[in-house]
Amino acid sequence: MIDSKLTRHHVYLLCAEWCGVCRAFEMPFNEAIQRLSFVQAHWVDIEDFPEWEDRVDIESFPTLHVETADGQVVFSGSIEPDPDQLLRLLGRLRETAP
Numbered sequence: 001m002i003d004s005k006l007t008r009h010h011v012y013l014l015c016a017e018w019c020g021v022c023r024a025f026e027m028p029f030n031e032a033i034q035r036l037s038f039v040q041a042h043w044v045d046i047e048d049f050p051e052w053e054d055r056v057d058i059e060s061f062p063t064l065h066v067e068t069a070d071g072q073v074v075f076s077g078s079i080e081p082d083p084d085q086l087l088r089l090l091g092r093l094r095e096t097a098p
Contacts, residue, residue: 008038008039008040008068008069009038009039009040009066009067009068009069009074009090009093009094010039010040010042010066010067010068010069011033011039011040011041011042011064011065011066011090012042012044012052012064012065012066012067013025013029013041013042013043013044013062013063013064013065014044014046014052014056014058014061014062014063014064014065015043015044015045015046015061015062015063016045016046016047016061017045017047018047019061019062021061021062021081022061022062022081024081025062025081026043028081028083029041029043029062029081029083029086030043031083032083032084032086032087033086035087036087036090038094039090046058056076057076058078059077059078060078061078062078062079062081063076063077063078063079064076064077064078064079064086064089066090066093074093075089075093
């Protein structure tokens with residue numbers, strides 16, 4: 001597990017129940033994200049929380065949206081459903097956090 005000395009990040013994975021790619025990525029996402037002590041993960045089904053469509057520009061699924069604890073957006077965009085890529089991206093965001 002990565003030890004955190006930085007502000008906790010909120011990681012939102014925006015998906016839809018009808019999206020097969022999202023459903024297949026849910027378990028790998030949850031397993032990967034548990035390895036990171038500096039994030040709080042949120043799986044968001046936009047069918048249940050449509051306000052996210054107004055808040056984030058969703059071009060495709062899955063869409064990753066990352067904010068610092070104080071609400072500063074540090075990443076928002078579509079990602080490949082690859083746990084290793086997710087971990088590398090979040091690690092880089094942690095390294096560059098203020």
